[in-house]
Amino acid sequence: xxxxxxxxxxxxxxxxxxxxxIILKGFEEAGGRVTVYDLYDxxxxxxxxxxxxxxxxxxxxxVQNDDMAKIFESVMDCDLLLLATPIYSxxxxxxxxxxxxxxxxxxxxxxxGERGPSLWKGKKVAxxxxxxxxxxxxxxxxxxGIKRYCKHSQLEYIGMLCERHMGYKVPFMxxxxxxxxxxxxxxxxxxxxxxxxxxxxxxxxxxxxGSEMKGVIRRVTALKPFILEAEFTGGEIxxxxxxxxxxxxxxxxxxxxxPEIFMHPKVACAGYGIVWNDELDVAxxxxxxxxxxxx
Ligand SMILES: Cc1cc2nc3c(=O)[nH]c(=O)nc-3n(C[C@H](O)[C@H](O)[C@H](O)COP(=O)(O)O)c2cc1C
Numbered sequence: 601x602x603x604x605x606x607x608x609x610x611x612x613x614x615x616x617x618x619x620x621x622i623i624l625k626g627f628e629e630a631g632g633r634v635t636v637y638d639l640y641d642x643x644x645x646x647x648x649x650x651x652x653x654x655x656x657x658x659x660x661x662x663v664q665n666d667d668m669a670k671i672f673e674s675v676m677d678c679d680l681l682l683l684a685t686p687i688y689s690x691x692x693x694x695x696x697x698x699x700x701x702x703x704x705x706x707x708x709x710x711x712x713g714e715r716g717p718s719l720w721k722g723k724k725v726a727x728x729x730x731x732x733x734x735x736x737x738x739x740x741x742x743x744x745g746i747k748r749y750c751k752h753s754q755l756e757y758i759g760m761l762c763e764r765h766m767g768y769k770v771p772f773m774x775x776x777x778x779x780x781x782x783x784x785x786x787x788x789x790x791x792x793x794x795x796x797x798x799x800x801x802x803x804x805x806x807x808x809x810g811s812e813m814k815g816v817i818r819r820v821t822a823l824k825p826f827i828l829e830a831e832f833t834g835g836e837i838x839x840x841x842x843x844x845x846x847x848x849x850x851x852x853x854x855x856x857x858x859p860e861i862f863m864h865p866k867v868a869c870a871g872y873g874i875v876w877n878d879e880l881d882v883a884x885x886x887x888x889x890x891x892x893x894x895x
Contacts, residue, residue: 601632601792604678606671608685608696610640615730615765615772619781620684623728623761626785635674639695642667647701654705654712660719662706671699672706679792680724681755683746686765687731690741700749708753718754725750726788727760728781730772734881735762736868758791759784762872764883776815776885815888816871825859829894830887833871838891842882851879 605624609616624634643666652663660672675681683700685692692700709716727746731738739762750757761784763777819831826842842862846852855862861876868875875881 601627601630601680601789602678603627603632603634603680603682604671604674605634605636605682605684606696606699607636607638608640608683608693608699610693611686612638614686615763616684616686616728618773619730619761619763619777620682620728622778622781623682623785623788626782627789630785630789632789635678637667637671637674639693639699642671642695644668644671644695644698644702646698647705649705651705651711654709654716657709657716657719660706662702664702668699668702668706672703675703675707675723676720678723680726680758680788682726682728682788684728685742687729687733687738687742690738691745692729692742704749704753721754722756724756724758724792726758727762728784729760729762730765731762732765732767734764734873734883736873736875736881738762738764758788764885774889776889780815815885817867817874817884817887818871820865820867820874822863822865825862826855828865828874828887828891830874830884830891832884832888835895836893837895838887839894840882840887840891844890845882854880 605620607617607620611617624636627634645664645666648664650663653661655661660676662668662672683696685696691697705711707720708718725746727743729739729742739760743760747757761781765772816833817830818833821829823829823839826846828840828842829837830840831837846856865874865876868881871884873881873883874887
């Protein structure tokens, strides 16, 4: 099992690397061979759209002589391409985007006179992202973009782990994030081994696949103002008092003015959060960690 990981954060000890390092450790412990590229340390130019790569369909053939050559080699040799990036302006960081552009041309022979093959057809791709907004508003566009990128390139997209950064004054890593990162690594390992079985999954698949991963909600009910009851995918039920949110976040005062708003919560982002409207939401992790266990 060979993993090629592209790290796209400028902060070596930042959020994204803290998360992805747990996943890489999981791969190594399972006997995986991991090759990591720290894109901010590399010399990577953007794609020039010269289409020099399209002339010979039998080789990966970019005219630019920079560090992308090492990445092409490693990607062609890997079973899983793991892209780890903070979300910048609703997408990945600039060096990651440069690498994605270089790969979509150099590895897909679609852009010459005639349409040729995808040279990396069938490779698996997974994402690790961190963002400031709730995942459904922070990483959604990048995930959608990568899903389309994979479909176009005949790659197999196998999931994303996204964790939220609550601000520079709040420590990013906590027990829940560590657990979810380890569970995500296990899930990827299973998918790489081709073993389809029940077990911890990343949040995007959790609802449909019956995941046991903690912190993923499958049902929510507003019991009375301002008590939410959430059922998690492992069957646990927790009640959460939303007055905490009202005290902390001014936008939640809207619920005090009109308690009817509170009475209509919805599960969002495949169980990763609860939303009432564009302004009001709470992460599943908050309910998991601070909610009262009922069952
Ligand atoms: C330039 C810049 C742009 C950002 N844009 C977004 C954004 O569009 N959406 C979002 O949710 N977070 C955004 N963020 C927040 C980062 O994604 C978040 O802090 C992330 O966890 C940083 O990861 P790192 O510690 O690996 O650098 C942005 C941060 C920076 C510095």
